[in-house]
Amino acid sequence: MKFEFFNSIRWDAIPFYIYTLYGIFALCWLIQLYYYLVHFGRVLRFRSKSGKRNDGQLPVSIVICAKNEQHNLKKNLPLFLKQDYSTFEVVVVNDGSTDESEMVLYDLKQHHSNLQITTIEQDRKFGHDKKLAITVGIKAARYDFIVFTEPDCAPRSDKWLAAIWQAFGPSGEVVVSYCSADFRGGIAEKIIRSDSVFSALFSLRAAIKGKPYRSSIKNMGISQALFFRNKGFASYNAYPQSEETIFLCRNANRQNTQVTLAHDAILSSSQKLTFGQWFQQKCIYASLLNMGKRGRKHVHTEMTSRVLLFLCVAAFIGIAVLRQSYLPLAAAAPLLLIRFTAKVVVFSKATKKLQEHGIAVWLLIYDIFSPLLAFVASMAQPNLHKIKKIK
Numbered sequence: 001m002k003f004e005f006f007n008s009i010r011w012d013a014i015p016f017y018i019y020t021l022y023g024i025f026a027l028c029w030l031i032q033l034y035y036y037l038v039h040f041g042r043v044l045r046f047r048s049k050s051g052k053r054n055d056g057q058l059p060v061s062i063v064i065c066a067k068n069e070q071h072n073l074k075k076n077l078p079l080f081l082k083q084d085y086s087t088f089e090v091v092v093v094n095d096g097s098t099d100e101s102e103m104v105l106y107d108l109k110q111h112h113s114n115l116q117i118t119t120i121e122q123d124r125k126f127g128h129d130k131k132l133a134i135t136v137g138i139k140a141a142r143y144d145f146i147v148f149t150e151p152d153c154a155p156r157s158d159k160w161l162a163a164i165w166q167a168f169g170p171s172g173e174v175v176v177s178y179c180s181a182d183f184r185g186g187i188a189e190k191i192i193r194s195d196s197v198f199s200a201l202f203s204l205r206a207a208i209k210g211k212p213y214r215s216s217i218k219n220m221g222i223s224q225a226l227f228f229r230n231k232g233f234a235s236y237n238a239y240p241q242s243e244e245t246i247f248l249c250r251n252a253n254r255q256n257t258q259v260t261l262a263h264d265a266i267l268s269s270s271q272k273l274t275f276g277q278w279f280q281q282k283c284i285y286a287s288l289l290n291m292g293k294r295g296r297k298h299v300h301t302e303m304t305s306r307v308l309l310f311l312c313v314a315a316f317i318g319i320a321v322l323r324q325s326y327l328p329l330a331a332a333a334p335l336l337l338i339r340f341t342a343k344v345v346v347f348s349k350a351t352k353k354l355q356e357h358g359i360a361v362w363l364l365i366y367d368i369f370s371p372l373l374a375f376v377a378s379m380a381q382p383n384l385h386k387i388k389k390i391k
Contacts (some may be wrong), residue, residue: 018319018325018328021312021315021316021328022312022328022331022332024308024312025308025309025312025313025316025332025335026335027305028305028306028308028309028312029309029335029339031301031302031305032302032305032306032309032339033338033339033342035298035302035305036339036342036343036346037342037346039201039202039205039298039302040201040205040346040350041346042205042208042209043200043201043204043205043208043261043350043353044346044349044350044353046204046208046259046261048163048166048167048259048260048261048262048265057085057086057087057162057165058087058143058144058145058165059086059087059088059089059142059143059145060085060087060088060089060143060145060146060147060161060164060165061088061089061090061091061141061142061143061145061146061147061224062080062088062089062090062091062146062147062148062149062161063091063093063134063137063138063140063141063146063147063148063149064077064080064090064091064092064093064137064148064149064150064151065092065093065095065130065133065134065137065150065217066092066093066094066095066097066101066150066151067094067095067096067097067101067133068097068098068099068101069097069099069101069151069152070097070099070100070101070103070104072151072152072270073092073101073104073105073108073151074104075154076151076152076153076154076270077090077092077104077105077108077115077151078108078112079154079155079158080149080155080161081108081112081114081115082158083155083158083159083160083161083162084158084159084161084162085161085162085165087143088114088143088161089114089115089116089141089142089143090112090114090115090116091116091117091118091137091140091141092105092115092116092117092118093118093119093120093133093134093136093137093140094117094118094119094120095120095130095133096120096121096122098122102119105117116140116142118136118137118140120132120133120136130243131233131243134148134217134233134243135232135233138224138227138228138232141224143224144223144224144225145165145168145221145223145224146221146222146223146224146227147161147164147175147220147221148217148218148219148220148221148222148244149179149217149218149219149267150217150218150269150271152218152269152270152271153179153218153219153267153268153269153270154267154268154269154270155264155267155268156263156264156266156267156268157264159264160264160265160267162264163260163262163264163265164177164219164221164260164265166260166262167221167258167259167260167262167265168221168258172223172256172257172258173222173223173225173226173252173256173257174212174220174221174222174223174226174248174251174252174256174257174258175220175221175222175257175258175259175260176203176204176207176212176215176220176248176252176257176258176259176260177219177220177259177260177261177265177266177267178200178204178216178219178261178266178267178354179216179218179219179266179267179268179269180196180266180267180268180269180354180355180356181193181196181268181269181270181271181356182268182269182270188274188275188278190358190359190362191275191362191366192273192275192278193356193359193362194359194362194363194365194366194370195278195282195366195370195373196356197347197350197351197354197356197359197363198363198366198367198370199214199285200350200354201350202214202295202298202299202302203215203295204259204261205298206294206295206298207252207257207259208259209254210253210254210255210257211252211253211254211294211295212248212249212252212257212294213245213248213249213289213294213295214245214248214285214289214295215244215245215248216244217243217244218267218269219265219266219267220244222247226251226256227247230247230250230251233247245285245288246288249288249294261353261354263355266354266355268355279373279377282373282377283377286374286377286378303371303374306367306371307371309339310368310371312332313329313332313336315328316328316329316332317329340364343363343364343367344360344364347360347363347364348360350363351363
């Protein structure tokens, strides 16, 4: 009785194009399952190793570049200055601020001897980008190991710096971590955070493998020696923004790169981006990704297989409506259910691990329309074709 339905089907009467369509669907489904269970699963199963260093807590410099950030400096800077760590300093580069940042910084200086302030005066004739502020901060740092963050970020505990330090390892020169967003309302904010988690699953997987291609200066560490050994930003001053991403592409490798996703190592950011500001950043990242070798293959393969999968499902629905043939759609349904279940499990674990709460459902929605956003971003990329490729 169980096989009567299948025995009644005239398999030879099914058009060849339906077999072809289902074959494409099945292949894309397998690729998708690989990315969710294996590729992303590597990030979800990753355990940050504690106690890797056996030489004690060496001195560390925290570098923060600030431009008109008086409120964030007043709120968050004390949390960095009070870290439970033996020897460290916080170097704040006041990058031509015109608000009350200088007053806030010097007021904090009276109570914290480990705060160092460096000021870049505003030049109305000659402008500069953030690469200068970062370079000034690195040069002002007294210690070789440097951890970057930004004024809108805050540690969840006084163990943040110790957690980052543990990740450096005996030969570590680059540490990649994550910075989550404070929970706020609004559809645009949920889209931005969903994109952040989805992108992090790719970039963190690459970093774990020793081939990082994207990070955020909000929460990453490098050694001063690595920066100067590679002549800082001198070789790619033509690139717009994303200094940390390009630096990782060129100088981080399997031997010198570590990743930490320990609970204390993840920062929280209160930055409020508009949808337009975020999309502009996404366009720049898309352009840099296409110019480099790292990460591009996996991002494009996953995205292509997802688009083809959706197109096949749309075709199955069209066949069911126009030809009254429901077999292709019925055959695809169990595989779609398996993929949906995998997505729910992976996204739920990802939001928990990366401490991005309240967006698991939005990640499922973002999974559907993100290819359209990616396509528009690729079309709106800055014109960087004359700039040397990222190796």
